[in-house]
Structures are given as structure tokens and as C-alpha cells.
Amino acid sequence: MNVALAAAFTAPGLAIGSFLNVVAARLPLRRSLVKPRSACMSCGTEIASRDNIPVVSYLVLRGRCRTCKAKISPRYPAVELVTGLLVGGCALRFGLTPYALLAAGFCVVLVVLSAIDLELRILPDRIVLPATVVVLLAQEIRQPSFEWPLAAFAAALFLFIAAVVHPRGMGMGDVKLMLLVGAMLGRTVSVALMIGLLSALVPSVVLFARHGGAARSMKVPLGPFLALGAIVALFAGHPILHWYLGLSK
Numbered sequence: 525m526n527v528a529l530a531a532a533f534t535a536p537g538l539a540i541g542s543f544l545n546v547v548a549a550r551l552p553l554r555r556s557l558v559k560p561r562s563a564c565m566s567c568g569t570e571i572a573s574r575d576n577i578p579v580v581s582y583l584v585l586r587g588r589c590r591t592c593k594a595k596i597s598p599r600y601p602a603v604e605l606v607t608g609l610l611v612g613g614c615a616l617r618f619g620l621t622p623y624a625l626l627a628a629g630f631c632v633v634l635v636v637l638s639a640i641d642l643e644l645r646i647l648p649d650r651i652v653l654p655a656t657v658v659v660l661l662a663q664e665i666r667q668p669s670f671e672w673p674l675a676a677f678a679a680a681l682f683l684f685i686a687a688v689v690h691p692r693g694m695g696m697g698d699v700k701l702m703l704l705v706g707a708m709l710g711r712t713v714s715v716a717l718m719i720g721l722l723s724a725l726v727p728s729v730v731l732f733a734r735h736g737g738a739a740r741s742m743k744v745p746l747g748p749f750l751a752l753g754a755i756v757a758l759f760a761g762h763p764i765l766h767w768y769l770g771l772s773k
């Protein structure tokens with residue numbers, strides 16, 4: 525798999541990212557994902573096709589609505605760009621294989637869950653649970669093993685215990701997310717948890733440094749950090765795990 529071919533997969537990835545913005549905005553509200561067409565949040569004008577090109581339109585319009593000039597959230601092009609890079613990255617890392625498709629689907633679900641968690645502080649069961657079932661089935665077909673369900677339950681149990689001991693900032697949504705991550709990653713879910721939980725400390729430390737005790741009341745969603753850990757582990761979990769196990773010898 526060469527870089528040019530991976531780049532070719534980035535384009536549909538950007539388009540998927542554009543759709544994820546629609547899903548993130550509408551699914552939690554139980555609105556249709558296909559109708560009506562997207563419209564400006566401020567003036568309600570329907571967004572024309574030429575203004576709906578992932579990332580490009582945001583840059584051309586300089587982040588403002590063509591009609592009313594209201595600011596468009598940079599979250600939209602960010603979701604598109606991240607999705608495009610992850611889909612292209614899966615093609616590059618895993619080649620033209622069924623696993624690359626599964627991995628890309630896993631990344632896409634993590635991106636939309638992160639966008640929803642950042643905005644609404646929820647990880648909808650309606651995405652997490654069906655995705656977990658699909659991933660578990662796909663993994664069992666690909667490589668029948670107890671590893672997938674075992675990793676799913678172990679990771680969820682770990683976070684469940686952590687949430688009971690230290691409830692602040694952790695919820696049952698995060699516990700269920702680890703079912704999905706464990707089913708996909710198997711034993712390297714340990715890498716995902718470690719990186720996810722360590723990276724989640726960064727904003728907590730920054731908030732504490734800036735706001736002192738008041739930072740205690742500022743909630744940082746855990747989902748996007750668990751997703752980050754999952755993606756790092758998806759691409760590099762085995763080398764990281766071997767390196768870590770080598771250190772402790």
C-alpha cells in the first residue's frame with residue numbers, strides 16, 4: 525500500500541466526516557439523518573452543495589456563513605479532517621484488507637462519539653451498543669477467539685471499578701465504550717486504557733493550574749481521551765505492548 529493510494533482513501537473519509545457532523549448534531553435529538561438538508565444554525569439558510577465541501581468550504585468561507593456571516597464552529601472541519609486522516613491511515617497501515625474496513629469503521633464510530641461527548645457529555649447507547657455487537661461479530665468471524673469478549677469485559681470492568689471508586693468525570697457511558705474498544709483491540713485494550721487515562725490527566729492538570737480549586741467543578745469528558753487511546757492502540761498497540769513488557773523483564 526503506497527501513500528498515494530492511502531491519500532485516495534482520505535477523500536471518502538472527509539465525506540464520511542461531513543456526515544458524522546450531521547449524525548453528531550441530530551442523532552442525540554432523535555432527528556432524521558437524511559432530511560432536511562443542513563442549514564445555517566443562525567439564519568436557517570440551507571447550505572448549498574458548493575458550500576458543503578468538507579474542510580475546503582470552511583476555508584473558502586473563512587469560517588463564516590455565506591448568507592449571515594455567523595461564525596461556523598471549527599469543530600466541523602476538525603471532525604472532517606480527523607475522519608479523513610484516520611480512514612486514509614487505516615488503508616496505509618492495514619492495506620486493502622477487510623480488517624482495514626473494520627478498523628476504519630471503528631475509527632469513524634470513535635470520532636462521532638467523541639464529538640457528541642464533547643458537546644453533550646453523553647455517549648449514546650444507540651451508537652455504542654450496536655457498534656460493539658458488529659465489531660465483536662466481525663472479530664469472531666475474522667479470528668475466532670475468547671480474546672475479544674474477554675478484553676471487552678475486562679476493560680469495561682476495570683473502568684466500572686474505577687468509576688465506583690472515583691466517580692468524578694467517569695460514567696457508565698465510558699464503561700460501555702470500553703466494551704466496544706476491548707472487542708476491537710483484544711489484549712492491546714490495556715494500551716488503550718493506559719494512554720486514554722493518562723492523556724485525560726492533561727486537561728485536569730491544566731485546569732487545576734489555571735483555576736485552582738474551582739477546577740474541581742469543571743467536568744472534562746473522558747470519552748474523547750479513551751477514543752484517543754483506542755486509536756493509538758489500534759495503530760501501534762502491539763509494538764507498545766511488547767516494548768512495555770520488555771521493560772518490566
Ligand SMILES: [Zn+2]
Nearest residue numbers: 564567589592
Ligand atoms: Zn447563516
